[in-house]
Amino acid sequence: MSDEHRPVAVVTGGLRGIGRAILDELQARGFCGACVDLVEPDLAEAETPLPEGFRYYRLDISLVEEHQExxxxxxxxxxxxxxxxxxxxxxxxxxxxxxxxxPADFDRSLNVNLRGTFFLSQAVARSMVASASTHYRSIVNIASMAAHIAAYDRAQYAIGKAAVSKMTQLYAARLAVDGIHVHEVRPGFIRTPMTAAAAPRIEEIVRDAVPMRRWGTPQDVARTVATLATGGLPYTTGESIWVAGGVTIPQVR
Incomplete structure (x- = not known):
């Protein structure tokens, strides 16, 4: 299928971890589009170049003034x-x-995890509303179980992700009339470079508190995102979708 007939996806933070898994899964489902990231990749030397049909665009999403360009x-x-x-x-x-x-650490976290996410969504949503498409259209926000659990040693991260959950509802309510669905994906304990430092402590939590008794993988999240992006849940918008192995199930021990 040529690019002009394929749905177009924009994935932020797409060079590694969950973002890269999402790129690969979307490409497998027929998407082309943009990998947006801050790190400058050397695609000539990369072990895993971007999937066919995807191009790299450099952006620090905390710099709202650069979004529109x-x-x-x-x-x-x-x-x-x-x-x-x-x-x-x-x-x-x-x-x-x-x-x-x-304050500086709080502001840095919220500038990326909330403010940058909010205003990039605004810029893309305006573009979507102004143009027609024959494809299912959506915004998928990757939040975190931290939005639900009181992780008081990661306060600024938890606050930002909780706000992303509310942001999802607000955009969903506004954009529904334009045929644009907005979803929140809420991962649990996912094995990525970001969680590597805490892996020994998380291993114990996974063993004791996650009913499926395993870590999640970036591919678990990516398949959920791709299901949403392809319209697999057509009568759903503004909802939180957990990818967490059942960690929210109350358990009596």
């Missing part, structure tokens, strides 16, 4: 945008007690 370039290159996957985010390094969080 990148969105305009993607639209010019592909003819429009059908799906935005807001995957880019930063974790708290090192974990910091809520009583010790500094």
């Amino acid at each position: 990148v969105v305009d370039r993607i639209v010019a290159d592909f003819g429009g945008i059908d799906t935005l996957v807001n995957n880019a985010g930063i974790a708290v390094r090192p974990p910091t007690d809520i009583l010790d969080v500094q």
Whole structure:
């Protein structure tokens, strides 16, 4: 299928981890589009170059003033945008007690995880509303179980992801009339480079608190995102969809 007939996806933070798995899964489902990331890849030397049909666009999503230029370039290159996957985010390094969080660290986290995500969604949504498409259209926000669990040593991350959950509802309510669905995917314990430092502690939690008794994988999240992006849940919008192995099930021990 030529690019002009394929749905177009934009995936932020798409060079590694969950974002890269999402790129691969969307490409397998027939998408082309944009990998948006801050890190500059050397595609000539990369072990895993971008999937066929995807191009790299450099953007620090915390720089809201640069959003429109990148969105305009993607639209010019592909003819429009059908799906935005807001995957880019930063974790708290090192974990910091809520009583010790500094304003600069709080602002940095929220500027990426919330403010940048909100305004990139706005720019893409405006583009979607202004143009027609024959494809299912959606915005998929990657949140976190931290939006639900009181992780007080990652306060700024948890607050940002909880706000992304509300943001999902607000955009879903506004964009439904335009035929654009907005979803929140809420991963649990996913084995990625971001979680590697805490792996020994998480292993115990997974063994004791996750009914499926295993870590999630980036592919688990990617398949969920692709199901949403292809319209697999056509009468759903504004909902939180957990990918967490049943960790929210109350258990008596």
